[in-house]
Amino acid sequence: xxxxxxxxxxxxxxxxxxxxxxxxxxxxxxxxxxxxxxxxxxxxxxxxxxxxxxxxxxxxxxxxxxxxxxxxxxxxxxxxxxxxxxxxxxxxxxxxxxxxxxxxxxxxxxxxxxxxxxxxxxxxxxxxxxxxxxxxxxxxxxxxxx
Amino acid sequence: xxxxxxxxxxxxxxxxxxxxxxxxxxxxxxxxxxxxxxxxxxxxxxxxxxxxxxxxxxxxxxxxxxxxxxxxxxxxxxxxxxxxxxxxxxxxxxxxxxxxxxxxxxxxxxxxxxxxxxxxxxxxxxxxxxxxxxxxxxxxxxxxxxxxxxxxxxxxxxxxxxxxxxxxxxxxxxxxxxxxxxxxxxxxxxxxxxxxxxxxxxxxxxxxxxxxxxxxxxxxxxxxxxxxxxxxxxxxxxxxxxxxxxxxxxxxxxxxxxxxxxxxxxxxxxxxxxxxxxxxxxxxxxxxxxxx
Numbered sequence: 001x002x003x004x005x006x007x008x009x010x011x012x013x014x015x016x017x018x019x020x021x022x023x024x025x026x027x028x029x030x031x032x033x034x035x036x037x038x039x040x041x042x043x044x045x046x047x048x049x050x051x052x053x054x055x056x057x058x059x060x061x062x063x064x065x066x067x068x069x070x071x072x073x074x075x076x077x078x079x080x081x082x083x084x085x086x087x088x089x090x091x092x093x094x095x096x097x098x099x100x101x102x103x104x105x106x107x108x109x110x111x112x113x114x115x116x117x118x119x120x121x122x123x124x125x126x127x128x129x130x131x132x133x134x135x136x137x138x139x140x141x142x143x144x145x146x
Numbered sequence: 147x148x149x150x151x152x153x154x155x156x157x158x159x160x161x162x163x164x165x166x167x168x169x170x171x172x173x174x175x176x177x178x179x180x181x182x183x184x185x186x187x188x189x190x191x192x193x194x195x196x197x198x199x200x201x202x203x204x205x206x207x208x209x210x211x212x213x214x215x216x217x218x219x220x221x222x223x224x225x226x227x228x229x230x231x232x233x234x235x236x237x238x239x240x241x242x243x244x245x246x247x248x249x250x251x252x253x254x255x256x257x258x259x260x261x262x263x264x265x266x267x268x269x270x271x272x273x274x275x276x277x278x279x280x281x282x283x284x285x286x287x288x289x290x291x292x293x294x295x296x297x298x299x300x301x302x303x304x305x306x307x308x309x310x311x312x313x314x315x316x317x318x319x320x321x322x323x324x325x326x327x328x329x330x331x332x333x334x335x336x337x338x339x340x341x342x343x344x345x346x347x348x349x350x351x352x353x354x355x356x357x358x359x360x361x362x363x364x365x366x367x368x369x370x371x372x373x374x375x376x377x378x379x380x381x382x383x384x385x386x387x388x389x390x391x392x393x394x395x396x397x398x399x400x401x402x403x404x405x406x407x408x409x410x411x412x413x414x415x416x417x418x419x420x421x422x423x424x425x426x427x428x429x430x431x432x433x434x435x436x437x438x
Contacts, residue, residue, distance in 0.1 A: 004240065026348075026351055029351055030348075054348070057344070059344070060341060060344050062299075064298070066302075066303055067303070067313055074303075080193050080197070084193070087195050093346075095347060100195060103187060103191065108155040108159075109156065109187055109190075109191050110159045112158070112159060120158065123162050123420070125162065125165060128158050132186050134184075134206075137252060138206065141202075141252070142199040143196050
């Protein structure tokens with residue numbers, strides 16, 4: 001499934017024009033972040049280099065590169081997938097470890113406690129559930145898919 | 147007009163003014179938003195952990211709405227982009243079948259693809275209709291000038307959004323704000339990303355992105371920024387002081403959700419639009435409106 005999804009993202013159609021990098025606002029601020037270079041490294045099989053790089057965590061997922069690509073490559077999705085591969089190979093940023101913990105418990109990106117619900121009540125809003133066990137189950141049955 | 151309300155993770159905890167103003171506005175317009183407690187996270191953060199798991203999570207949310215026979219309205223652009231892009235990937239029968247097998251294991255029959263997903267602003271534009279909305283405007287905001295920030299995920303990826311609006315020259319939110327009588331300006335970095343999504347991974351870069359737009363709009367001197375996404379609001383409003391400190395600047399730019407702006411124009415009171423939760427004070431705006 002993993003390779004199938006990558007194939008849908010059309011990586012092999014990249015001819016290194018660099019339009020993704022030239023339209024990237026992160027690249028404008030930090031010249032070392034070059035989406036087309038990352039695509040090149042993946043294409044030639046130097047994927048380890050990509051997974052270890054801090055660069056994949058600099059993408060804002062704004063989708064501008066995907067929109068600009070003359071070959072219809074889903075550049076953002078490819079870089080996003082590299083993060084997931086990095087995580088699987090043990091390169092996990094601290095923030096993600098925390099996010100995962102909260103997600104598994106709360107089913108949401110932010111934990112909801114009694115204080116939050118009290119604040120909501122005061123503002124005339126309904127309480128929201130503090131736990132959502134189905135998320136742990138989704139991870140359990142889906143993550144094993146290769 | 148009944149819809150499944152996709153509130154997402156951020157809004158009920160960190161964007162109460164957005165939720166309050168949305169509920170007041172839709173209630174007043176006769177758009178019934180049904181809360182669905184079974185909904186979970188859309189799958190956005192999970193894309194960085196495992197793409198397939200993220201797709202299953204998105205599909206589960208979509209299938210729950212389908213089962214209830216309701217289309218989805220949301221107010222977080224990130225959630226709308228992830229759910230819409232998941233719909234696009236799920237058009238592939240191989241992916242859909244794999245995902246549906248997982249949904250069965252979760253006790254959900256299947257995802258068919260029939261459910262529609264729309265941001266509330268897009269819904270007002272395409273479905274509710276601006277002509278109908280115009281008739282409701284009893285307190286025009288003629289004296290106000292806004293800089294609209296769309297948020298990347300409002301219209302991108304365009305393939306997932308059926309090419310709704312133009313990412314290089316977006317117009318629908320401007321038109322919505324203009325409907326209230328307020329002016330909106332074109333400005334140089336209108337299409338710039340807020341930087342929120344990397345503030346946890348590459349903080350410096352994220353803050354610099356936010357600073358650029360805050361500086362541009364402050365220099366122009368608009369009354370406020372108008373936006374449609376809780377993450378962008380955190381970047382520009384909650385973090386405004388931090389952004390200023392780290393980039394050596396001082397900002398005092400109010401940030402309003404489009405629901406608060408449209409709400410004011412149809413005559414809803416400030417308390418019903420969550421203005422008490424605006425961190426950058428909106429006194430100047432209130433004063434201007436009082437003079438009108």
